[in-house]
Amino acid sequence: MFKRRTAVIVAATLTLALAGCGTNLQSQGSGTDKPIVYWGTWAANTPQAKLFTSIINDYEKKTGQHIDVQWVGSGATDKLKNAIATGTGPDFYDTSINGAPEMAASKALGDVSTIFDTQIPNEKKTIREVLPASVLKGISSDKGPQFVPYSIFSIGLWYDSATQPDFDTTPPATFDDFLDVAKNVKSSTGKQPIALDGGISPYNGYWFYQLLLSTAGPGELEKMATSPAAWDDPAVRDAAEAVGRLVKTNLFEKDYMATKFPAGQNGWAAGDQTFIANGTWLASETQPVRSATQKPKVIVMPPVHAGATVTPMLGALGWAVNPDSKVQKQVGQFIAFALQKKYNDRIATDTQNIPSRSDSPAPKELLEIQKSLDGASKVALDFDGTGWLAPQWFNNVFVPLDDQMIGGKLTADQFLAQGKQKTAALLGK
Amino acid sequence: MPQAEMPARVADHGNGGALDRARRRVYLPMLLPALILYVVLYVAPAIAGMLISFTTWSGLGAEATWVGFQNYVDLFRDPVFLAALGNTLALTLIVGVALFIIVSASMIVLRSTKGRAFIRSAVFVPAIISPIAIGVSVSFMFNPKGLVNGALGAVGMGALQRPWLGPDYILSIIVLGVIWSAAGFYAVLLMSAVDSIPESLFEAARLEGASLFQQFRHITLPLTRDMFSTAAVLWVIAGIKTFEIILAVTGQAGIPPIQARTLAIEQYLRVTTGESGGIPQLGSATAIGVVMTAITVILIILSRRIARRTNLEL
Numbered sequence: 178m179f180k181r182r183t184a185v186i187v188a189a190t191l192t193l194a195l196a197g198c199g200t201n202l203q204s205q206g207s208g209t210d211k212p213i214v215y216w217g218t219w220a221a222n223t224p225q226a227k228l229f230t231s232i233i234n235d236y237e238k239k240t241g242q243h244i245d246v247q248w249v250g251s252g253a254t255d256k257l258k259n260a261i262a263t264g265t266g267p268d269f270y271d272t273s274i275n276g277a278p279e280m281a282a283s284k285a286l287g288d289v290s291t292i293f294d295t296q297i298p299n300e301k302k303t304i305r306e307v308l309p310a311s312v313l314k315g316i317s318s319d320k321g322p323q324f325v326p327y328s329i330f331s332i333g334l335w336y337d338s339a340t341q342p343d344f345d346t347t348p349p350a351t352f353d354d355f356l357d358v359a360k361n362v363k364s365s366t367g368k369q370p371i372a373l374d375g376g377i378s379p380y381n382g383y384w385f386y387q388l389l390l391s392t393a394g395p396g397e398l399e400k401m402a403t404s405p406a407a408w409d410d411p412a413v414r415d416a417a418e419a420v421g422r423l424v425k426t427n428l429f430e431k432d433y434m435a436t437k438f439p440a441g442q443n444g445w446a447a448g449d450q451t452f453i454a455n456g457t458w459l460a461s462e463t464q465p466v467r468s469a470t471q472k473p474k475v476i477v478m479p480p481v482h483a484g485a486t487v488t489p490m491l492g493a494l495g496w497a498v499n500p501d502s503k504v505q506k507q508v509g510q511f512i513a514f515a516l517q518k519k520y521n522d523r524i525a526t527d528t529q530n531i532p533s534r535s536d537s538p539a540p541k542e543l544l545e546i547q548k549s550l551d552g553a554s555k556v557a558l559d560f561d562g563t564g565w566l567a568p569q570w571f572n573n574v575f576v577p578l579d580d581q582m583i584g585g586k587l588t589a590d591q592f593l594a595q596g597k598q599k600t601a602a603l604l605g606k
Numbered sequence: 607m608p609q610a611e612m613p614a615r616v617a618d619h620g621n622g623g624a625l626d627r628a629r630r631r632v633y634l635p636m637l638l639p640a641l642i643l644y645v646v647l648y649v650a651p652a653i654a655g656m657l658i659s660f661t662t663w664s665g666l667g668a669e670a671t672w673v674g675f676q677n678y679v680d681l682f683r684d685p686v687f688l689a690a691l692g693n694t695l696a697l698t699l700i701v702g703v704a705l706f707i708i709v710s711a712s713m714i715v716l717r718s719t720k721g722r723a724f725i726r727s728a729v730f731v732p733a734i735i736s737p738i739a740i741g742v743s744v745s746f747m748f749n750p751k752g753l754v755n756g757a758l759g760a761v762g763m764g765a766l767q768r769p770w771l772g773p774d775y776i777l778s779i780i781v782l783g784v785i786w787s788a789a790g791f792y793a794v795l796l797m798s799a800v801d802s803i804p805e806s807l808f809e810a811a812r813l814e815g816a817s818l819f820q821q822f823r824h825i826t827l828p829l830t831r832d833m834f835s836t837a838a839v840l841w842v843i844a845g846i847k848t849f850e851i852i853l854a855v856t857g858q859a860g861i862p863p864i865q866a867r868t869l870a871i872e873q874y875l876r877v878t879t880g881e882s883g884g885i886p887q888l889g890s891a892t893a894i895g896v897v898m899t900a901i902t903v904i905l906i907i908l909s910r911r912i913a914r915r916t917n918l919e920l
Contacts, residue, residue, distance in 0.1 A: 258665060258666055258667060259666055261667070262666035262667040263666070279664075279886070282664050282665075282667075282668055283664065283665055283666060283667035283668055284667040284668070285667060375772070376771060376856060376857050376863075377857065378861050378863070431750060432750035432769035432772065434769060434772045434773065435749075435750050435769030435770060435771040435772035435775075436749065436750060436771070437745045437746060437749040437752075437771060437857065438857045440749055440750075440751070568887075569887075572686075572861055572875060573684070573685075573686040573864070576861060577686075577863065577864050580773070580863060581773075584772070584773065586773075
């Protein structure tokens with residue numbers, strides 16, 4: 178009798194517990210609609226996660242719609258792909274220009290074209306109308322926009338405005354002019370003027386790629402990945418030779434190819450070096466270790482040839498939609514709410530990054546880059562997108578050769594000759 | 607055992623005995639759960655892995671395309687894969703030899719040293735620390751402005767300062783880190799075998815005038831050969847899949863340089879294509895896994911053949 182009673186209690190407890198689990202997973206919302214599930218790729222204590230949590234709280238209070246947010250953190254891409262493929266994914270999630278092709282290949286990227294036409298609350302404009310044309314172009318594939326950007330970023334030449342005030346008014350007209358300034362800094366201070374974390378290959382690659390954008394424009398690196406003949410292009414040679422002059426002039430910090438990240442950028446932030454080529458995220462990354470006297474600013478890399486247009490590199494972070502989501506309309510309404518100017522402005526003030534809206538000002542350190550992106554007729558993707566269009570070439574041909582050139586192991590001539598030969602070997606498989 | 611009982615026992619084990627028939631009846635039901643688990647958790651994934659290695663596939667949601675042996679052909683034509691293969695074999699061999707020397711020295715010195723229990727525990731500590739932590743510590747020590755270059759400068763040996771984490775030295779630094787991480791485990795493993803050797807053998811050898819090295823060569827080594835063989839197998843398995851410590855030394859924010867890539871790192875890059883946001887190449891990555899398994903099996907067979915001798919019994 179006792180045993181039977183115990184069994185009944187255990188069974189009832191298990192049933193209630195399982196029922197509780199079901200409730201927890203399926204109907205947490207207090208609003209009238211089904212809750213919207215959002216997976217963010219930020220860690221929970223980051224400024225971005227805090228900002229979005231505050232926006233979500235405002236939205237829930239305003240509409241009664243519940244948003245179930247999970248901060249997935251690192252490794253989110255695999256978790257997202259697996260969850261969406263097995264029907265347990267979120268309704269929307271964070272992604273980027275670099276991450277979108279991988280999600281699209283896994284059929285995890287929903288169509289957001291109608292979301293772009295959603296009107297932003299309290300403003301008589303749609304999402305499409307508040308974003309710069311260059312950003313809309315950059316985040317679109319041949320099938321249209323891939324996600325809705327909330328923040329954009331770029332690459333450029335960082336300097337300390339406190340010690341280089343001339344850069345604010347008259348930035349160097351050419352790359353060689355910049356090298357002259359750096360040489361003067363070296364001779365006057367006795368310090369190596371340029372910082373570089375040489376262990377981070379993309380940071381090494383920024384030098385060549387930014388210079389290539391000024392000699393050949395966007396798309397040239399992609400040509401180099403797909404055609405050995407592109408390595409013979411004089412514009413490619415001009416960029417490689419400019420890198421050669423940079424290395425030969427011996428301006429980088431000592432042992433720059435052997436630093437443990439983030440030793441290089443922290444050295445720059447502490448004032449040990451004056452210049453560094455890096456992303457627009459650098460100011461927020463180095464804020465905790467920055468010298469009190471430093472006034473960091475970033476400009477697009479000066480061109481190899483005077484007067485040439487330098488195409489800015491565009492990166493973007495934003496919200497993508499699960500193609501299987503049953504609440505896509507509600508997702509669109511939330512995204513429009515979150516893209517109100519008062520919230521998008523806070524991408525600059527709260528996270529020190531560039532907001533996606535053209536009327537939301539960037540932090541003062543990044544204003545020049547924002548101007549160049551907003552006014553650009555063309556933008557370049559990160560390394561022309563070769564990281565996802567030709568990953569084997571990018572990882573195994575371009576990166577090792579570029580690392581060797583920036584490390585002084587290869588001359589510009591050897592870089593070009595080996596690049597052509599190795600690209601031909603890879604494509605000839 | 608009385609001789610008269612033998613035929614009955616033989617009959618039980620042979621054909622047709624009642625006990626034998628009963629055993630046969632329960633044999634399959636008893637074996638089945640373990641067999642099902644083994645097939646589901648090991649055999650099926652292994653077969654699936656083999657099949658995936660004959661395809662190009664970018665993961666769940668994408669179509670897999672059958673390409674036969676093309677992934678394997680591509681691997682052995684790819685200079686980057688061949689470099690990773692060379693690095694893996696070099697790392698496994700160099701660290702293996704270093705471990706053998708360190709462990710042998712420990713067996714000579716620690717066997718009779720005062721406070722050996724404490725020393726043994728102390729050398730074991732790195733084995734319980736995460737390889738990531740070891741790798742990060744090593745990279746901070748060998749940073750250009752780190753402990754090693756600082757110490758060399760402080761003692762007037764500045765000429766020996768090097769950019770240790772640069773491409774020219776990075777594999778050597780990783781090898782050092784792996785040795786630091788693994789030596790304690792193998793020393794403790796082998797010392798447990800030494801403890802089972804009767805002290806009287808060493809006493810007799812000492813009376814005969816044998817040095818510590820001679821005692822090691824003629825007593826310790828022959829009587830711990832089986833454990834050496836086991837340790838060699840364990841190291842081959844661990845060495846071929848060396849992974850975390852490399853990411854920690856080279857930094858997760860970048861793609862490890864080719865000079866520092868092992869097969870496991872190369873496999874990881876093909877699954878994730880590093881930080882560049884590329885499409886995963888799961889067929890190629892799985893083919894690397896199959897190659898790693900094959901190399902591990904070959905090295906295990908080789909190491910066991912080298913260590914194979916007639917067992918000595920005390």
